[in-house]
Amino acid sequence: MSSSAPASLVPQHVAIIMDGNGRWAKQRSLPRVAGHKVGMERARDITEAAGQRGVKSLTLFAFSSENWQRPFEEVSYLMDLFVTGLEREAKSLHKNGVRLRVIGDRSRFAEKLQNRMAEAEALTAGNTALTLNIAANYGGRWDIINASNLALAGKRAAGDSSALQEADVTPHLALADQPPLDLLIRTGGEIRISNFLLWQAAYAELFFSSVLWPDFSAAELDAAIADYGQRQRRFGKTGEQVAETN
Ligand code: FPP
Numbered sequence: 557m558s559s560s561a562p563a564s565l566v567p568q569h570v571a572i573i574m575d576g577n578g579r580w581a582k583q584r585s586l587p588r589v590a591g592h593k594v595g596m597e598r599a600r601d602i603t604e605a606a607g608q609r610g611v612k613s614l615t616l617f618a619f620s621s622e623n624w625q626r627p628f629e630e631v632s633y634l635m636d637l638f639v640t641g642l643e644r645e646a647k648s649l650h651k652n653g654v655r656l657r658v659i660g661d662r663s664r665f666a667e668k669l670q671n672r673m674a675e676a677e678a679l680t681a682g683n684t685a686l687t688l689n690i691a692a693n694y695g696g697r698w699d700i701i702n703a704s705n706l707a708l709a710g711k712r713a714a715g716d717s718s719a720l721q722e723a724d725v726t727p728h729l730a731l732a733d734q735p736p737l738d739l740l741i742r743t744g745g746e747i748r749i750s751n752f753l754l755w756q757a758a759y760a761e762l763f764f765s766s767v768l769w770p771d772f773s774a775a776e777l778d779a780a781i782a783d784y785g786q787r788q789r790r791f792g793k794t795g796e797q798v799a800e801t802n
Pocket of ligand 1: 574577578580592593617619637744
């Protein structure tokens with residue numbers, strides 16, 4: 557592990573809103589998609605760095621439920637980038653012990669892209685070094701509604717008409733099989749969650765960086781992890797209660 561933070565202070569699960577690709581490109585008088593291309597390279601670097609630092613799950617927001625509203629050319633470019641990215645990176649992820657998962661409603665993607673996603677997931681399914689979750693056509697509200705519907709269907713099938721409880725819903729949420737979200741990073745200077753992991757972020761520590769995603773480096777990740785290591789996580793208790801149990 558190359559980070560200076562002790563293992564106990566390394567977040568087990570980190571999620572990133574990779575914002576700022578368009579502005580990065582605009583600053584260089586390049587088309588927006590040039591920012592996404594470099595953004596893809598950064599996603600690869602940060603995945604590697606996160607694994608080296610002992611993070612067990614990394615969740616990247618690649619395409620939101622709302623991103624379909626972008627210009628057609630940009631959406632098409634992103635779709636092509638996902639297909640070629642999966643084709644190019646699946647073997648290397650596998651070689652490095654990374655399990656790839658795609659979270660979100662993938663039914664809206666082209667069949668070719670859905671197939672690449674399924675192939676990469678199948679290839680890497682047995683890996684344990686790091687789980688890389690790519691959120692694609694994902695929205696936090698979608699996740700909660702989807703999980704609630706699945707929970708409700710299960711209860712109805714069992715003839716149970718009682719109201720839904722938190723414990724009924726949580727097993728059906730995306731990422732239910734992974735460590736709780738510890739640290740949510742957003743790059744690009746905006747201070748909002750933008751319908752990302754709404755449920756999962758309930759007790760996550762938030763870190764906002766003004767660095768545009770194509771410029772985000774392993775050093776920036778280390779800064780976020782170091783900041784995380786300084787936080788007192790209280791989960792609703794008082795600071796004194798938490799200090800007593802530590
Ligand atoms: C936000 O920047 C970025 C996106 C909506 C796309 C993110 C996609 C990548 C980084 C490439 C693919 C990565 C993976 C892991 C498959 P923006 O376009 O909103 O930037 P702006 O706020 O400056 O306009």
